[in-house]
Amino acid sequence: MKKILILYYSRTGNTEKMANAVAEGAKNDDVEIEISFHIDADNISSFDAIIVGVPTYHHDVPIDFKNLFEEVASKGVNLKGKVGGTFGSYGWSGEAPKLILEVMKNKFEMEIVQPPLLVRYMPDQAALGSCRGLGQKISENLMKKA
Ligand SMILES: Cc1cc2nc3c(=O)[nH]c(=O)nc-3n(C[C@H](O)[C@H](O)[C@H](O)COP(=O)(O)O)c2cc1C
Numbered sequence: 001m002k003k004i005l006i007l008y009y010s011r012t013g014n015t016e017k018m019a020n021a022v023a024e025g026a027k028n029d030d031v032e033i034e035i036s037f038h039i040d041a042d043n044i045s046s047f048d049a050i051i052v053g054v055p056t057y058h059h060d061v062p063i064d065f066k067n068l069f070e071e072v073a074s075k076g077v078n079l080k081g082k083v084g085g086t087f088g089s090y091g092w093s094g095e096a097p098k099l100i101l102e103v104m105k106n107k108f109e110m111e112i113v114q115p116p117l118l119v120r121y122m123p124d125q126a127a128l129g130s131c132r133g134l135g136q137k138i139s140e141n142l143m144k145k146a
Helices: 014-026 041-046 063-074 096-106 125-144
Strands: 002-008 031-036 049-053 083-090 117-120
Touching: 002 014, 002 125, 014 031, 014 049, 014 083, 014 117, 014 125, 031 125, 041 063, 049 096, 049 125, 063 096, 083 096, 083 125, 117 125
Parallel strands: 002 031, 002 049, 049 083, 083 117
Antiparallel strands: none
16 A cells, blocks of 8 residues: 655644645545654655645745754655655745755655645635645556556
């Protein structure tokens, strides 16, 4: 069974709502989904797809997520070829999901699903539909891989 990690951070619940919808969309009989706000660097490589949800605060990625990817890099954890995607709520600039997707692609050589999904503030029904769509797309990409 393939495993998908949905890892997110959310201070006021907007990105959390997105994370739950991404998980709904990703569901099918052949995948196991873990949704969490924390993962140890050593455990991240046990997943076949990693979807990261991050809101943008102060034009940046939340510090815990920077630290996680620093540690993944310094420990030489291999994420090459894993499927990756990002999403997040934002107010006006929305850099964080783009920054993480860049690191996934350029540093970890993951197979990323473009573009990052950005939703302004609280996701409405249409936005939640897009979140389910992202989850489904990533799940389908994963199924196509040997
Ligand atoms: C102190 C503060 C700083 C913020 N900085 C940014 C920012 O730099 N760029 C942006 O797009 N949104 C910014 N926002 C808006 C948040 O990204 C937005 O409220 C988002 O919905 C929060 O998502 P969450 O509920 O998942 O935490 C900021 C909000 C606060 C309270």
